[in-house]
Amino acid sequence: MPFTFSVADYANMIYVYGFCDGNSVQAVAECQQRFPNRRIPTQRVFTRVYQTLRDTGTLPAVRIAAERDVNEGVDEEGIVQIVQSSPRASTRRISRRLRVPHTSVWRTLHAESLYPYHVQRVQRLGPGDSAERLEFCKWLNGSSELHLYILFTDESQFNRDGVNNTHNSYVWADDNPHATVESNFQQRFSVSVWCAVPDDQLICPSILEGRLTGET
Numbered sequence: 001m002p003f004t005f006s007v008a009d010y011a012n013m014i015y016v017y018g019f020c021d022g023n024s025v026q027a028v029a030e031c032q033q034r035f036p037n038r039r040i041p042t043q044r045v046f047t048r049v050y051q052t053l054r055d056t057g058t059l060p061a062v063r064i065a066a067e068r069d070v071n072e073g074v075d076e077e078g079i080v081q082i083v084q085s086s087p088r089a090s091t092r093r094i095s096r097r098l099r100v101p102h103t104s105v106w107r108t109l110h111a112e113s114l115y116p117y118h119v120q121r122v123q124r125l126g127p128g129d130s131a132e133r134l135e136f137c138k139w140l141n142g143s144s145e146l147h148l149y150i151l152f153t154d155e156s157q158f159n160r161d162g163v164n165n166t167h168n169s170y171v172w173a174d175d176n177p178h179a180t181v182e183s184n185f186q187q188r189f190s191v192s193v194w195c196a197v198p199d200d201q202l203i204c205p206s207i208l209e210g211r212l213t214g215e216t
Contacts, residue, residue: 005041010059013041013049022050025113042080044111074104080112152197155212159190 005013013027016034020026024043031040041049052058075098082094091109095102109115125133140146192208210216 005039007059009038009041010049010053013046014053017046017050042077042112074098074100074108076108076111079105079108080114083109083114148199150198153194154196155192155194155208157190157192157212 012031012035016030017024017027020030024046027046028040028043031038049059078098079094079100082089082097091105092102094100095105098105192210192212193205194208195205196203208216
């Protein structure tokens, strides 16, 4: 469905876009705050309206519709709304829910400057953990000399395979070079390395032979 707005809507877009110094992300948020009961333009609409008015001196309703023919019939606003309400939503689930091609979902999200970011694993905290951690930090901050006697340690295991994340490995070429990464060697070995940091010093890494157990 192509975007069509009234002249007053376009005037508000230009005003809000200029108020936000040409930042389409802030313009959307500002519009949501100023006009909560009106249809909110997406980031791409803000950018297209400004660019078309600047280059041609006319309102861009017809021009925007022509540029979006590639996604004709796609509920782009629905796609954006689903992602805004559920940031962890799968693109394939959105595709099935709205009955639109999966590529159209990606194209729409990219047009709105939305990109997938990896989730970071962190330590799970219980209901009272945050307060206890804050209290400990305050206590530690008040004990100016105590950190001199704390030994921070860690260990890691290295093997012949190394750490290969092929998801982030690329080979730029005109034709597919069929690049490979060797892994899963038949002759395997591993080594564990331990190090520690007391105060501002570093205890040199130590090689630990054998498997790491509670006893070792």
